[in-house]
Amino acid sequence: MDKEKIFQIVVNHTREVLPELVERKIECSDSLRDLGANSIDRAEVVTLTLESLSMNIPRTALFGANNIGELVGLIYEQLPSD
Amino acid sequence: MNNYHLTKPVITGIGITSNLGQGQAAFSDALLAGRSAFGYLRRPGRQQDSSFLGAEIPDFTLPEFFSPRVRRNTSFSDQVALVTLNEAWKDAKLEQIDKCRVGLVIGGSNFKQRELQQIYQKYQDKAAFIRPNYGVSFMDTDLCGLCTEQFGIKGLAYTVGGASASGQLAIIQAIYAIQTGQVDVCIAMGALMDLGYLELQAFKSLGAMGSDRFAHEPDKACRPFDLNRDGFIYGESCGAVVIESVDSVRKRKLKPYATILGWAIEMDGNRNPNPSYEGEVKVIESVLGEAQLSPREIDYINPHGTGSPLGDETEIKALSACGLSSAYINATKSLTGHGLSAAGIVEIVAVLLQMKSSKLHPTKNLKLPIEPSFNWVQEKSIFHEIQRALSLSMGFGGINTALCLENNK
Numbered sequence: 001m002d003k004e005k006i007f008q009i010v011v012n013h014t015r016e017v018l019p020e021l022v023e024r025k026i027e028c029s030d031s032l033r034d035l036g037a038n039s040i041d042r043a044e045v046v047t048l049t050l051e052s053l054s055m056n057i058p059r060t061a062l063f064g065a066n067n068i069g070e071l072v073g074l075i076y077e078q079l080p081s082d
Numbered sequence: 083m084n085n086y087h088l089t090k091p092v093i094t095g096i097g098i099t100s101n102l103g104q105g106q107a108a109f110s111d112a113l114l115a116g117r118s119a120f121g122y123l124r125r126p127g128r129q130q131d132s133s134f135l136g137a138e139i140p141d142f143t144l145p146e147f148f149s150p151r152v153r154r155n156t157s158f159s160d161q162v163a164l165v166t167l168n169e170a171w172k173d174a175k176l177e178q179i180d181k182c183r184v185g186l187v188i189g190g191s192n193f194k195q196r197e198l199q200q201i202y203q204k205y206q207d208k209a210a211f212i213r214p215n216y217g218v219s220f221m222d223t224d225l226c227g228l229c230t231e232q233f234g235i236k237g238l239a240y241t242v243g244g245a246s247a248s249g250q251l252a253i254i255q256a257i258y259a260i261q262t263g264q265v266d267v268c269i270a271m272g273a274l275m276d277l278g279y280l281e282l283q284a285f286k287s288l289g290a291m292g293s294d295r296f297a298h299e300p301d302k303a304c305r306p307f308d309l310n311r312d313g314f315i316y317g318e319s320c321g322a323v324v325i326e327s328v329d330s331v332r333k334r335k336l337k338p339y340a341t342i343l344g345w346a347i348e349m350d351g352n353r354n355p356n357p358s359y360e361g362e363v364k365v366i367e368s369v370l371g372e373a374q375l376s377p378r379e380i381d382y383i384n385p386h387g388t389g390s391p392l393g394d395e396t397e398i399k400a401l402s403a404c405g406l407s408s409a410y411i412n413a414t415k416s417l418t419g420h421g422l423s424a425a426g427i428v429e430i431v432a433v434l435l436q437m438k439s440s441k442l443h444p445t446k447n448l449k450l451p452i453e454p455s456f457n458w459v460q461e462k463s464i465f466h467e468i469q470r471a472l473s474l475s476m477g478f479g480g481i482n483t484a485l486c487l488e489n490n491k
Contacts, residue, residue: 019150043214051211 001079006053006072013048014068017041028069049075091260092331092338092490095174095269095324097166098431100418101137101317105169110435113443114463118417120300120315123282125158127196130279134286135293135300136316137419152232155215159193159274159320160228166320167229170269174324176233178334185237185265186229189244189252189272190423191222196278225273237265245477246386248272249321249426250485254345256325266330272427274320282316290314290355292389305447306387306413307394307458314388317419321427323434339434340487343470344373350480357393361482362400365474369484370404375470377405380486382442382466384433384473387413388420397474398453410466412459416446426475430485437468437489467491 011026018036026035032042046062057078065071098105101119102112112118119137123129128136144153144161145168156164167186171177176184198220205212218224226239238259244251249272256268277285285291292313293303304315331338346368350358370377383406385397401407414432421428436442442459451458468489475483 017154019154040215040218047211047214051208056210 001053003072003076006075007068009052010045010049010068010072013045013052016048017044026068028072029067031067046071055079089328090341090343091257091325091327092341093323093434093487094326094331094336094338095170095176096339096431096434097168097170097173097322098320098428099139099142099162099166100319100421100428101139102418103140104142104165106435109431110439113414113417113432113435114439114441116417116444116446116463118301118304118446120304120419122300123316125196127200127278128282132279132283133297134279134282134316135297135303137318139318148232155219156228157194157197157219157276159276160225162274162320163225163229163271164232166322167233167269167271170322170324171233174267174326175334175336176267176324179267179330181234182236183266184235185256185259185268186226186235186239187252187255187259187268187270188222188225188229188241189248189250189270189427190275191241191243191248192275193222193225193273193423194276195281196276199278199280237268244481244483245479246420246422246425247475247477247481247483248423249428249430250473250475250483251347251481252427253323253325253342253430253485254347254483257342257345260325260327267324267326269322269324270427271322272320272421272424274318274424275422276318277316288355290390291316302447304389304416304419306389306416306445307398307452308448309450309452311389311391311394314390314415314420317415317421319418319421319424319428321424321431323427323430338490340437340490342485343375343488344369344486346372346484348482350482352480354480355478357396357476358480358482359396359400361480362397362474362476363403365482365484366400366404366406366472369472369486373486375486378408380406380409380470380472382433382436382468382471383409383411384414384429384471385411386474386476387415389415393476395452397476398456402453406472407456409472410442410457410459412442412445413448414443416448417443426483429473429475430487433468433471433473433487437471437491440465440467442466
């Protein structure tokens with residue numbers, strides 16, 4: 001699993017949670033908050049992404065991301081090494 | 083100094099979504115024509131090796147002006163509440179009112195059991211991925227948050243629970259909110275109680291829900307006050323009424339539907355589902371006392387009338403003991419089924435729309451009334467200008483409520 005695939009999963013779930021973004025291009029530099037996601041929405045995007053990746057990790061491991069790119073990076077770091 | 087405590091509040095708006103259709107016109111037309119929608123319940127999560135009977139809201143649509151995000155993050159009972167509230171809001175022209183002076187009291191609890199059961203099934207083996215939104219939405223008070231956000235209500239908002247008396251309880255709490263000056267307008271809603279197969283089975287096992295006798299004839303199953311009744315039949319519904327102070331209505335030059343002359347709550351001190359003759363007599367006497375009316379001044383009764391063998395019999399005895407056997411009487415649940423938390427308000431809406439139309443709706447399947455001496459409206463609607471109506475609600479856990487309304491036509 002590379003970062004680009006994780007990014008696409010995050011984007012898909014962001015569009016699912018925020019249907020009004022259907023036409024908008026989403027970039028790594030976008031923050032979920034600036035895209036209109038409230039605290040529940042952000043938690044939903046994270047949980048849906050982790051479910052898609054079958055990753056059951058503490059949510060605290062993903063705290064501190066300032067934009068989607070950083071969130072993808074934190075998730076990538078938590079991927080099991082195979 | 084305000085005079086809230088001296089005046090009786092009025093009703094200035096109506097919203098209704100039920101298995102008889104969406105909106106006042108559809109509801110009123112179906113009631114007066116004696117139409118119903120009973121059948122085998124089909125909504126996902128309603129059956130499991132069963133064939134429960136009931137009536138479901140057909141072809142429900144959430145208007146486009148509710149955003150896709152609202153659509154995604156709301157349960158069926160939430161969406162029905164929004165549509166119902168929207169109708170009541172427009173009917174009472176609440177856009178004219180300062181939103182800080184508008185309140186909302188939602189009657190009922192456990193609004194979305196069916197959908198919660200589906201969530202439990204989906205996540206029972208992967209609890210770590212339960213949607214975070216569930217942490218908010220499993221609470222009934224989420225509906226207060228949703229409605230106040232969508233309509234900008236800033237006065238007050240809370241839920242009140244009284245089982246099948248929840249709807250009337252919400253009206254009574256809304257009256258108190260107006261009388262104490264907390265708000266000028268308070269919407270009372272009886273929310274849709276969305277039952278899953280476990281609740282349906284439990285009601286059946288409890289002996290409260292019918293119908294074994296008419297298992298293969300759904301249209302005949304719901305028969306309040308008929309000798310062949312064998313329990314209530316579930317019906318999806320949600321109602322809302324706008325309660326307003328007389329001062330507020332005068333300022334707005336609005337013509338109200340009705341004045342609420344009296345209201346009463348009496349408890350039996352009983353956790354069980356059985357009715358209490360004493361409690362029902364007491365609540366009728368209390369509401370007539372509050373309204374300063376004699377029994378003969380009541381010309382129409384909308385009873386609780388669920389189709390419960392003991393419940394209907396007890397109610398008729400109580401009405402009879404209170405000198406109320408000559409007023410016209412019909413049973414709205416014979417057409418709508420039992421909306422549980424919504425029932426009390428759905429039936430007040432039925433009273434108001436009958437006042438408006440100057441007609442009384444028929445009582446479906448009332449072939450052999452358990453008390454023939456009462457003034458039943460049976461097979462067909464009749465013309466009658468309601469002057470003063472009495473409506474009753476009773477709930478599991480020993481709660482009895484009553485309201486008296488006067489026609490403002």
